Amino acid sequence: MATVNVTLSLSSTDLFAKQALSFTETDSLSPAGDTQVMGKIILSGNGTQDALTLGTDAAIRPLAGDNDQAYLFLNNLSSTAGEYVQVALRAAAATAGAAADWFAVVGPGEFLFIPISDMQSVDLEPAAGTPAVEFLLMEKALG
């Protein structure tokens, strides 16, 4: 089993008039699933959902294990305004997510780190352009 160390720092001096914000969180993760993927995708463009999990022939390999959980780190490498990336859950591997299934949006230069759950893959679709994203998808447990 591998060990992955993560650290998040957030700070702001002008978010609240009476209180500065500054804190750091750390964690040591132990992803043990059989899908550990690090990659970079140039997205196909608006109207097309690109799935993050690896394929088996024409099919998408589903996330598995208890509630299909995985750690997802995603970084939108674009610096072009408007090229934000919608992140949607793909509940079943063979079916792309519906319009109501996107739950996050990663703007140009932004990132996310989230322990996703209850989805067999992740769909990405840009609002405009063909931005590149780097990602790390670490399945939590064997399934």
Added chain:
Amino acid sequence: MATLKTTFSITSTDLFDMVNLSKTVTANLTIDGDNRQGLTVVKTSTGYLDLVLEALSGSGGGAKKAYVYAKNLDTVDSLIFADDESTPQVYARLAPGEFMFFPAANNTAIKVKSTANTPLLEYLILEVA
């Protein structure tokens, strides 16, 4: 308008055999929404609780966007996060001690419940206009 400075680092020497993982990303995020909920600790239960005091409604950078930080302060029970549908669709689970940071979107609410008991959740929600 305010600025939230963010830094995230991820490292591993044994996730992959062929490469060591070591990456740090930073982003200065503009916070211009009218719903800024500072660091808060709340007791959860096995029924869904909406963390948002005012429905998320912005249109910038994707619909109903808000930066969300959350940490499960419990040592035993997990927390389940779901969207605003009438039958909430789960999209994340925080195991005991885990945290997350993500730009939520497309939902007016951020719902959370526990897998059991009443674990404490620490969270921060910053809306984008």
